[in-house]
Amino acid sequence: MRGRNNPQSSFICLVNIEDRIPRTHPIREVKRQIDQVLQSMDATFDKLYAEGGRSSVPPERLLKARVLMALYSVRSERQFCERLPYDALFQWFMDINMEEAAELAFDASVFAKNQGRFLEGKVAGEFFTQVVELARQGGWTSDEHFSVDGTLIDAWASMKSFRPKDEPKKPDDSNGWSDFKGQKRSNDTHESKTDPEARLLRKSKGSASKLCFGMHASMDNRNGLCVTLDVHQAVGKTERLAAQAASYQRSLTA
Numbered sequence: 252m253r254g255r256n257n258p259q260s261s262f263i264c265l266v267n268i269e270d271r272i273p274r275t276h277p278i279r280e281v282k283r284q285i286d287q288v289l290q291s292m293d294a295t296f297d298k299l300y301a302e303g304g305r306s307s308v309p310p311e312r313l314l315k316a317r318v319l320m321a322l323y324s325v326r327s328e329r330q331f332c333e334r335l336p337y338d339a340l341f342q343w344f345m346d347i348n349m350e351e352a353a354e355l356a357f358d359a360s361v362f363a364k365n366q367g368r369f370l371e372g373k374v375a376g377e378f379f380t381q382v383v384e385l386a387r388q389g390g391w392t393s394d395e396h397f398s399v400d401g402t403l404i405d406a407w408a409s410m411k412s413f414r415p416k417d418e419p420k421k422p423d424d425s426n427g428w429s430d431f432k433g434q435k436r437s438n439d440t441h442e443s444k445t446d447p448e449a450r451l452l453r454k455s456k457g458s459a460s461k462l463c464f465g466m467h468a469s470m471d472n473r474n475g476l477c478v479t480l481d482v483h484q485a486v487g488k489t490e491r492l493a494a495q496a497a498s499y500q501r502s503l504t505a
Contacts (some may be wrong), residue, residue: 329359406449467493
């Protein structure tokens with residue numbers, strides 16, 4: 252017999268979110284290990300927040316949100332905040348009750364602003380170090396064979412902001428129309444007025460020059476895990492130097 256849709260929704264519905272997540276889903280093991288790392292960082296979180304005042308978003312949720320964004324390729328804070336209220340798996344991973352999720356106002360601007368506290372306190376670096384240490388204790392990584400590769404990360408700065416260093420900044424300065432034809436611009440004579448740490452570089456001959464930062468990642472070839480990640484200015488650091496620095500860092504944490 253053909254089934255029919257019932258347009259009348261239930262007024263009361265009891266749902267156990269644990270039953271919605273398959274027991275064999277790998278996200279369960281990821282959550283268990285992440286909770287273990289976050290528990291070891293409890294003293295670090297206490298130093299970042301005042302003892303009194305209004306309660307903030309728990310730092311554990313902010314870091315778990317970043318893990319979800321990486322695992323599920325969520326491209327922005329705004330997209331994540333839009334998805335969170337209706338994604339039961341995300342709520343379960345971040346320890347958000349379903350009743351709380353219905354009233355949760357996870358604003359994208361506030362969410363992004365809270366990340367600044369982590370950058371100042373170097374929490375993300377400690378979190379990554381703890382994850383690598385957990386992998387070392389579990390035997391999921393080794394010190395035998397590594398590869399180091401580099402790439403460029405686009406800076407949040409327009410090419411129009413790359414101007415002479417001695418040029419005075421005007422009160423009405425804006426990113427209006429600019430013509431750079433025939434001008435020679437280099438990092439020695441020019442800098443970005445909006446992001447002075449960015450450097451002008453091109454990845455190869457024939458490719459366009461752009462304002463960017465450099466990044467080097469060290470990978471454990473035996474297990475395919477990233478053990479160090481270094482973001483720096485795009486000029487002055489090669490893969491060889493990054494590999495030496497990564498080797499020294501591993502010796503300190505071993």
